Amino acid sequence: MEITSSTELPSNREAxxxxxxxxxRLIGELATPVENKPVAVLLTLHPLPTHGGFMDSHILRKAANRLPALANLAVLRFNTRGTTSPHGTSEGTFGDGIQERLDFEAALQFLKNRNLGPIWLVGWSFGTELAIKYGFDKDIAGAILLSPPLHRATESDLLKWVGSGKQLIALIPEHxxxxxxKEAKERFSVVPEAQIIGVDGAKHLWVGEV
Structure with missing residues (x-):
């Protein structure tokens, strides 16, 4: 089967x-496999809403459209406070990555209540900042970071992951x-167990790469 940018495979979709x-009140969507219990669940955290990021940003939308069928994964997407997307608008105003801790915790609690399996954080750009700053002491399997800018998340935030027992995997576009x-390897070196993967030819927004 050929997968294109618009491919949407079968899944159960729940607003x-x-x-x-x-x-x-934050709006979101949970996508789950049609028949099987998911092997894990991805809690996705979108790019910067003041620069066009939201739960329907293309990587997160494609994950929800494909991964329940292809990988037996559940995918939760939501708009952080004050964020608008085609799915709707969440209440509140942008909190510069500080008040969004409460949004992240609400999503995490929702997934714990649903008991869908091990939870992986998947942050993209601004979303990686939330994952790094607030995920280190939570009941999760680990975090996958797409294009982490390490702007709001600092070395002191990274150090909290050392010895946490949680996996930290960063995908860094070449461009x-x-x-x-190169800089990512230097800055993440404070977390010896972190896995840094450079992606040849890719850019921050991953347009054309996924």
Whole structure:
């Protein structure tokens, strides 16, 4: 079967609402395999909403469209506070990666209540900052970081992952204008167990790569 940019494979799609501890309602979607129990669940964290990032950004949309069928994975996507996408608008206003901790925790609690299997964080750009800053002490299997800029997330945040027992995997585009592979290896070196994977020819937005 040929997979194209618009391919949408069978899955169960459920519109969900997350409620944060400061009483904001966030819109989202959970995609699960049609027949089998998922082997794991991906909690996705979208790029910077002030620069066009949202739950329907292309990598996250394609993950939800394909991975339940191809890999038996569940995929949760949601709009952080104040973010608008074709799925709708979440309440609140952009919190510069600080108040979004509450959004992340609401999504994590939702998945714990559903008991869908091991939880992996999948952050992209701004979403990697949330994963790094707030995922180190949570009940997760690990985090996959796409194009981490390491802007809001600092060395002190990375150090909290040392000895955590959680996997930290960073995919770094060769031509990323925010953090290229060489610098990424240097900055992530404070976490000896982190796996840094350079992706030849790729750019920060992964257009044409997935």
């Amino acid at each position: 969900i609402e997350l409620v944060t501890s400061d009483n904001l 990323d204008e925010y953090l290229a592979p």
